[in-house]
Amino acid sequence: MKDVYVLAFESSCDETSVSIIKNGYEEIATVVLSQMDIHASYGGVVPEIASRNHVENITIVIEEVLNKSTLTMNDIDLIAVTYGPGLIGSLLVGLQAAKTLAFIYNKPLVPVHHIAGHIYANNLFKPMRFPLIALVVSGGHTELVYMKEDYSFKKIGGTLDDAVGEAYDKVARVMGLKYPGGPLVDVLAHEGKDLYTLPLPLDDYSYNFSFSGLKSAVINLVHNEKQRGKEIDNKNLACSFQTRVVDILTKKTLKALKEYNVDNLIVAGGVAANKGLREKLEKLCEQNNINLSIPPVRYCTDNAAMIGAAGYYAYKLGKTSDLDINAKSNDELV
Amino acid sequence: MINLVIDTCNSNLVIALIKNKKILSIFNEQLNMDLSTKIFPVMQDVFAKAKISPNDVDSILVANGPGSFTGIRIGVTIAKTYALVLNKKITTFSSLELMATTKTNKKYIVPIIDARREYVYAGIYDEKLNKIMNDCYININDLLEQLKNKSYIFVSYDDFDKLETINPELNILKIINLHENDKGLNPHEVNPTYLKLTEAEMKYKNND
Numbered sequence: 001m002k003d004v005y006v007l008a009f010e011s012s013c014d015e016t017s018v019s020i021i022k023n024g025y026e027e028i029a030t031v032v033l034s035q036m037d038i039h040a041s042y043g044g045v046v047p048e049i050a051s052r053n054h055v056e057n058i059t060i061v062i063e064e065v066l067n068k069s070t071l072t073m074n075d076i077d078l079i080a081v082t083y084g085p086g087l088i089g090s091l092l093v094g095l096q097a098a099k100t101l102a103f104i105y106n107k108p109l110v111p112v113h114h115i116a117g118h119i120y121a122n123n124l125f126k127p128m129r130f131p132l133i134a135l136v137v138s139g140g141h142t143e144l145v146y147m148k149e150d151y152s153f154k155k156i157g158g159t160l161d162d163a164v165g166e167a168y169d170k171v172a173r174v175m176g177l178k179y180p181g182g183p184l185v186d187v188l189a190h191e192g193k194d195l196y197t198l199p200l201p202l203d204d205y206s207y208n209f210s211f212s213g214l215k216s217a218v219i220n221l222v223h224n225e226k227q228r229g230k231e232i233d234n235k236n237l238a239c240s241f242q243t244r245v246v247d248i249l250t251k252k253t254l255k256a257l258k259e260y261n262v263d264n265l266i267v268a269g270g271v272a273a274n275k276g277l278r279e280k281l282e283k284l285c286e287q288n289n290i291n292l293s294i295p296p297v298r299y300c301t302d303n304a305a306m307i308g309a310a311g312y313y314a315y316k317l318g319k320t321s322d323l324d325i326n327a328k329s330n331d332e333l334v
Numbered sequence: 335m336i337n338l339v340i341d342t343c344n345s346n347l348v349i350a351l352i353k354n355k356k357i358l359s360i361f362n363e364q365l366n367m368d369l370s371t372k373i374f375p376v377m378q379d380v381f382a383k384a385k386i387s388p389n390d391v392d393s394i395l396v397a398n399g400p401g402s403f404t405g406i407r408i409g410v411t412i413a414k415t416y417a418l419v420l421n422k423k424i425t426t427f428s429s430l431e432l433m434a435t436t437k438t439n440k441k442y443i444v445p446i447i448d449a450r451r452e453y454v455y456a457g458i459y460d461e462k463l464n465k466i467m468n469d470c471y472i473n474i475n476d477l478l479e480q481l482k483n484k485s486y487i488f489v490s491y492d493d494f495d496k497l498e499t500i501n502p503e504l505n506i507l508k509i510i511n512l513h514e515n516d517k518g519l520n521p522h523e524v525n526p527t528y529l530k531l532t533e534a535e536m537k538y539k540n541n542d
Contacts (some may be wrong), residue, residue: 046534048403052526055407059521060419073419089404092370093411099374100415104388323374 006315007065007076007101008308011094012086013140014039014050015301016057018065020076021308024316025123029068030305031192032204033057036180043179044169050084051089058097073105078320080311083111085140085326099323108320110311113140115333116153118268121299121306129264129291135253137277138269139165139182142249144207144256145333152315153333156256164245165271167211171218171241175234186274188236189242192235196221207256214244230251242276250280257290266293272300337418337514338391339506342369342409343401343429344447348378350506351384351391358384362504364491368403373412388416393423395513399527400455400469401429401447406526414521423518427509428527430469432490434459434503442466442486444477445502448494455529459485463512471529488506 003022010017019030037055039045066072081098084091090123102109119134142159162170165182172181175188198217202210218241225232256267259283266287271277272294285292299306336358341348347369347449350360359380365372381388396413399406406429417424433445434457447455452474458467458481474496487501531539 042534042538046532047536048532050527051403051407052532056522056525058411059414062415063418063522089407092404093407096370096373096408097415100412101376101419103377104416104420149536155518157377323378326371 004070004077004312004315005075006078006080006308006311008080008112008304008311009094009098010082010117010302010304011054011058011090011308012082012084013090013302014045014053015063015303016054016094017304018061018081019304019308020065020069020071021124021305022082023311023318024312025127026310027124027305028071029065030303031061031064031068032303033061033295043173045087047087047089050087051093054090054093058093062097073101076105076107078108078110078114078315080110080307080314082114082117082307083325085114086103086329088327089198090331091329093131095327097326103323108315109323109325110315110319111321111325111332112307112310112314113333115143115145116151116310116314117306118265119145119147120310121268121295121303122266122293123309124299125307126293128266128293131260131262132264132266133253133260133262135249135265135267136269137164137167137249137267137271137274139163139180141269142211143333144253146256146260146262151310151317151319155333157209157252160202160208160210161212162215164209164211164249165269167215167245170215174219174222175232175237178240182271183205183273185238185242186276188235188238189276190239192233192239193235194240194243195233195236196240198240198244200244203248203251209248209252211245214241244278246276249277250284253281254284254288257288263289264291264293268295268300270301273297336386336392337395337510338354338393339395339407339509340413340423340497341397341429341432342373342400342405343397344405344433347373347429348506349380349433351380351386352506352510353488355411355507355510355512356505358386360506369408373408377527385468387476389420391420391422393425393518395425395427395509396524397429397432398426398524399429400471400529403526403528406528410524410526414524417524418521424521424524425516426524428457428469430455430457431459431463431507432504432506433502434463435508436500436503437505438487438488438489438500440485440487442481442484442491444481444486446477446492446497446499447490448492449530463508469527
């Protein structure tokens, strides 16, 4: 069979990324330009600044990926691009660049849902086995997805308020940690003990998550202790917070695996890099004979390689689009 | 010599193909809200009507602002990506300058774009498109002060309570004549000219 090369774009938040992926699993070249340092001074991603930086970076990233790969545009079979969800102004830059190449070279354009990309990041690391449950955890998402086969997505649960990574960053801020503080909370949690009393987040029969109550409990606790003139032990607080988060994430994930009678679990998204979550899932999956796949950290954060992997399977199913497709800040994975 | 002209900054989208100073095909209509979905169908149409394929283009002229932030980014992203991968010459021009190609009998032509809260993006041009005042983001009253005792006319797509304006009548060839000998730019350095910091940047600056 002829090899299929995908040129993929991802610009949904604050990373400008372009990648070339062969046959849906082999990474030929990927370039990611992160704006994290720029947004750090504002304490979070500023959408208009993100859009402005994407425009400045986009051709630099395209050129670099082509140079790294030794391929030319003529070798490329299709263009894949994140169309949503994400920041609309940011999405538009990647989408227009992708459309420009599809227009100039008359190549098929394949729009990819950002979450489908995160899930398919696993395919770059080892072949995905179906049926599977995907736990997608990031700064913008907390979702449980059931996949019967390639590119069939059934969302079975999601967050009702804050995404898990968002809750981490907000808790980090109240603890006085620099943005983005989520990963630092993970580090501190490993040095502390679960000694603070915090509520377990939404623990019902659904697969939905809610982290705003837990987040508010942490914020209130910090304020109350401050008023009493007491020092907060950040390590112990991080540990208590992380323990509650990891407990509910793993509990509902395990329930989904049992209910759908699935023994393959993949974890995706930026929070998949969280050590506390990884350790607990590894233990539980071993105990329950579940095949666990968590991609390396560089595939967990936003990147175009994952969009190239997903784009290949979408293309095989004929999911191409005309050049009039719009970016969508909110769109369900179907 | 085939030029591709793109202006996505204003309420009219302008896409034109010009061969040896003759317009082969042009789109110049209002579709502001639908820009991101309609621009490629429009491009396909303009190229088809001109019977030109993308690789036939020798040089790209793109308006890099001022105007709608999203609009500017769409045009600039398309133009710089196009120029990079096909190794075409690329130069920029001002969206206000294009509006200033409108023929009038006044000495000064003042193209303006509504920037809200009593502010506009404006420039002052003469009939040869010399810049009498550089493009800027300016309070309407300050602009009127600049124009005191001058013979001028406002050109705009937007409606203003206080100001009398005429609609732009674009003369693309004037832009070609003015910029055909400009030095080609590195596509990486073709970026929007917003003329205005983001609110976050302004706040950050003021806190320093």
